[in-house]
Amino acid sequence: MNPLQVAVGVVKNPEGKILISLRHADLHQGGLWEFPGGKIEEFETAEQALARELKEEINITVTTAIPLITIKHQYPDRLVQLNVFLVEQFSGEAKSLEGQLFKWVTPAELEHYAFPAANRPIITAARLPHHYAILDDADEALLLTNLQEILNRGVKLIQARLKTLPPVSVTKFIEQAYPLCQQQQAVLLMNSAVECPAEVDGVHLTSNHLMALRSSSGQALTKRPKWLAASCHNLEQLLHAQNIGVDFVVLAPVLATQTHPGAASLGWEQFADLVAKINLPVYALGGMTESNLTTARQSGGQGIAAIRAFLD
Numbered sequence: 001m002n003p004l005q006v007a008v009g010v011v012k013n014p015e016g017k018i019l020i021s022l023r024h025a026d027l028h029q030g031g032l033w034e035f036p037g038g039k040i041e042e043f044e045t046a047e048q049a050l051a052r053e054l055k056e057e058i059n060i061t062v063t064t065a066i067p068l069i070t071i072k073h074q075y076p077d078r079l080v081q082l083n084v085f086l087v088e089q090f091s092g093e094a095k096s097l098e099g100q101l102f103k104w105v106t107p108a109e110l111e112h113y114a115f116p117a118a119n120r121p122i123i124t125a126a127r128l129p130h131h132y133a134i135l136d137d138a139d140e141a142l143l144l145t146n147l148q149e150i151l152n153r154g155v156k157l158i159q160a161r162l163k164t165l166p167p168v169s170v171t172k173f174i175e176q177a178y179p180l181c182q183q184q185q186a187v188l189l190m191n192s193a194v195e196c197p198a199e200v201d202g203v204h205l206t207s208n209h210l211m212a213l214r215s216s217s218g219q220a221l222t223k224r225p226k227w228l229a230a231s232c233h234n235l236e237q238l239l240h241a242q243n244i245g246v247d248f249v250v251l252a253p254v255l256a257t258q259t260h261p262g263a264a265s266l267g268w269e270q271f272a273d274l275v276a277k278i279n280l281p282v283y284a285l286g287g288m289t290e291s292n293l294t295t296a297r298q299s300g301g302q303g304i305a306a307i308r309a310f311l312d
Contacts, residue, residue, distance in 0.1 A: 003072060003081040007050035008037035010068055010126045011060065011087045011094070013104060018126055019058065019094060020113060021102035033113040035084070035122060036102075046083040054087070059097055063089035067297055069125040071279045073118035084122050124247050125281045129156045130293060130303030132250065132283045133310045137162045140169065147177055150310045151184045159204045159229070159305075161191040174198035189227055202227025205246070207237055213244060231285075238278045246280065250305045253286025254296075258308075268299050275300035 011019040020033045038053035040046055051062045065085035072081050096102055105113070107127040115123065133155045135147055143162075150158060158181065162170045174190070175198050181188040189202045192209045202225040205213065210230040230241045232249045241249050251274060253265045265286060266274070275282045281302035284292065288304040296304050 001079055003079040005040040005046070006037060006080055006082050007040050007046045007053060008035050008082050008084040008122065009050050009054055009062070009065065009087045010035055010084060010122065011054070011058075011090065012126075015104075017104040017106055018110065019102060019104055020110070021057070021096075021100045024100060031114075032116050034115060034119060035126075037082075040083070047085070050083075050085055050087075054090075057096075057098055057100070058094045058102065060090045060092040060094050062087055063091060067300065069121060069279075069281060069302070070276065070300060071118055071121055073279070075118070080118060082118055082122065084125070086126075121279045121281065125302060128248060128281055128302055130297070131155045131157065131310065132303065132305035133158045134285075134305060134307045135160050135162075136307050137165050140165060143173055144176060146311055147180060149312065151180060151186060153310050155310055156184070156186045157189075158186055159189045159191055160200070161193070161204075162196075163191065163193045165194070167195070170194050170196050171198050174200060187227060189229055201225075202229065202247075205230040207231045207233055210237060210241055210246070235274055235277060238274060238280070238282075242278050242280050248281040248283065248302060250283045250285040251275070251301075252284075252305075254284045255287030255292075257287045268295055271296075271301070272299035 019036060021036050023032055023034050036054055036057050037050060040049040047065055050065055054060050054062055065087050068084045068086040070081065070083055110123045110126060133150045135143065135150065135158055137143060160174065160177065162173065174196055178188055178199055187201045189204045190196050190200045192203050192205045228246050230246045230249050232238045232241055232251050238249060251271060253263060254268065254271050256265050271284060283303055283305040284296040284301045285305040288306040289309050293304050
């Protein structure tokens with residue numbers, strides 16, 4: 001069965017707030033909040049349908065729409081594919097043209113509204129930035145310096161990958177690092193290779209820990225941190241991450257890296273193919289520089305993850 005193709009816009013204004021609207025009670029999934037958009041007609045591209053729907057629904061003219069995430073979801077009565085775009089450049093003042101209630105909310109506030117089930121990964125993608133910095137402990141003396149440089153660059157999502165430090169040093173560093181991240185409204189995750197009693201915003205699972213993790217019901221985990229991420233290298237790991245309720249993943253290696261120059265890499269075509277098979281935000285990792293961000297997003301990715309790209 002071919003899915004119903006729908007174009008969806010995550011419309012973000014200059015203040016960083018996102019527009020959501022309330023579905024009419026007599027519609028499919030009525031009474032729930034949604035991101036604006038609508039069905040793609042046979043003669044339209046997804047971008048064309050999005051521009052038409054946003055003009056018809058909320059009176060805005062799309063200037064630029066950038067792919068954010070694609071979701072396939074099976075409802076009891078229909079299969080849908082949501083082709084989701086981030087719309088940060090538009091003209092016109094938003095107003096309801098079809099009688100639906102709408103409002104502007106912060107990304108964090110999206111969690112407090114009832115959306116259709118298919119929208120859950122969209123909410124996560126809308127809350128996540130396009131850069132994911134990995135803070136490596138190759139040189140312990142540079143950890144705080146490197147963290148400060150990453151924060152100074154405006155990166156809002158950081159993983160502490162402290163695999164070689166002794167536990168006491170890990171705890172001491174996080175106790176210094178976490179307040180710095182909070183001051184800059186940055187999210188700090190701890191790599192699962194090291195246990196740390198100090199407070200952070202979540203856990204990034206290694207691929208081995210990901211595959212060893214099973215929820216008792218086989219469904220989403222009931223006990224979990226605020227943010228749960230994972231490292232993946234193949235489709236099996238990606239699907240398992242999705243099945244247990246991971247928020248987002250990194251997929252690697254996309255390109256050749258300095259640390260593993262001879263290792264086989266996925267390349268952008270295979271990266272895009274794998275991303276299309278799951279309903280999760282995916283960061284491209286491996287050989288990434290800032291110049292790869294556009295390619296990563298055009299390939300279906302959330303953005304890029306890197307160790308060196310965010311350090312001079």
